[in-house]
Amino acid sequence: MQSNEKQNLIKVRQNSITQLSNKKLQRNLKNATATTLKKRCDVIRKTSAVYEKARENAIDARDNSIENLEKNLECFIKNAKFKGIKVFVYDDYDMASAKITEIIKSKNADFTVKSKSMLTEEMRLNHYLEEHGISPIETDLGEFIVQLCGELPAHLTAPALHKSKEEVAEIFNRKLNMPLTDDINQMTAFARSYLRDKFLSAKVGITGANFAVTETGSIAVIENEGNARMCLTLPQTHIAVFGAEKLIPKFSDIPNFLEILSKSATGQLLNAYTTITSAPEAGHERYYIIVTKNRFKIASDAKMKKILRCIRCGACQNVCPVFQRLASHGYEFTYGGPIGIMLAPFFKGIAACEEMLDASTLCGFCKSLCPMKIDIPEIIIEHRKRLAKLPASSLSLKRIVKKCFSFSYRFFYSYEFTRSLIPYGIRFAEKLSNKISGRFYIPFWDKFRGRNFIKAPEKTFFEEYFKK
């Protein structure tokens, strides 16, 4: 297991070099995240009192659900079944995907319309369906674009934020024969009419769920394009796929979450479409496929369970200086950025996430924006602590270097006398390298153009101060 994890190391540093070298991508990412953040700041500034109140209530509600996740889930299932919904719970992705495939095949369908769902990305559901002869059609515009490109979503709420409108026009032209244009309205209208036929002829629609209400067995789906509502109402069979962490206790909690989600995610006062539903209409069928993968494990981990508060607004991604350069692709995980770093060790194994855990400056802006007040830096540090405690058998060279650094720090920085030895070391290295190569050379630092080593002055503060 351990060596397996090591082989699967997610090479974030290598990815960062690739992503940084793509100037166009960098520009798109910066523009997209900055625009959303600006809108978010404006709308929250204007409504801060209401927002804060809703935020507190929402946090209470969610904590309540996480506290007894297994029991609450049972209760939710009972209530949903009572309303005539067929509910299935799986811990395994492939078993959940197999069930979905089975349902679709039993309706004699060879395609399905699908609205945005990060869980289905996590499960690689589309890949599974395609392998089994069913074509999943993404109907969220962003997801539709990413699917055409054969890529994975770059962001939680804006899957195609790394694409410029020119790139979108090009892919529409190449894949769907849309005449080239730079008019966004025209492109949207084109996608809309293309997808309309699919909605009307689909036998099965798949959606996610933003919230699952324990008390009533209902789900809330929050969106802006109306595509999820169509996936949920037009086809005779609706399958909602969501994780166990989506639970909230009461129906009356929904407004609090509505208040914070769209403001935090897209900077809108309110999202355009909110669909709350439970019992299927006459002649229709509704399935809930609930995935519990790693959810109970996180919920029972006292130091980590706050991660499950996350409502996937993506604000932490927008503000993260590292995510702004990598997008989710750079993390090689469904969820990129701060939320991804928190979740990945549970899904990929902590040793595989060593570089990912390093890829945070711990600046804490994610924490300051998080509507659910998750202390993200603290959780990242907790993961790093667990990584440091892994047995010697799984040591990597990097961790040995870090441990040596930390240990020597502990020794040298305990006293003022030893603290002053470090600059002597630096100055000695400087003189030596000047003699040999005629310039100051620290192998590690010099390798990277764009950064000089700051020269240490002749005397440290303590030497100078206590000399007097």
Add this chain to the structure above:
Amino acid sequence: MANIDKIKVSLFIPCLINQFFPDTAFSMINVMKKCGIEPEVKKNQPCCGQPGYNMGFHDDAAALAQKFIDLYSQTDADYIVVPSGSCAAMVKNNYKNLNLKSSSEKICEKIIEFSDFMYKSDAYKKLNLKYKGAIFYHKSCHLLNELKIDESPKNILNSISGLKWFEADIYDNTCCGFGGSFSAAMPELSIDIGTKKLEFVKELNLSAFVACDAGCLMHLKSVSEAQNLKIKFYHFAEFIDYCSN
């Protein structure tokens, strides 16, 4: 805060300032003396333990934290002033997460960041602050997000006559890209984040950069020098010292 003439202050000198920017520490002492405060500088100051803590080596961090607590429990000072947001945040917010032999609570209450101390004690009002020109003020992340100190340094900047200062909004740019071990583990990202930050400063036509944390200053200075950007970097204490001359 008590009357400024009666306040007793002890200083904590962060590693980077001791090693790379001793002038900053002398500036801080200078400024305090001008305000009528005679600060105490303890011998044998250890590092606060932040590097080990952030990297996940909490035993190493705890060893240093214990030394810190032992040293400063010997002082009768009312405040321990730290010219660094991240070191102050480490002691104030994180010591409680470490397994220490003695309680850190009393010491944590005494810890205060330099600009916050200058503002809350009204000490800055004793200075006749003047500056001709414009600067960029960088809100160091740990100062802002961990200690939640935003207004204190800005209010002092506002009181400086002749000074125009600019800052970046959260959607322009945030972190300087240093991040301690991050700058070593992810050098390309670290440099890119720093470069974009400095490009923003250059676009504002500014050539002086002020921040409350030596970490940010060291990183950005190293980026600026390598790219020949001709930006001058001042620690907040140095800048205040300069403005009061």
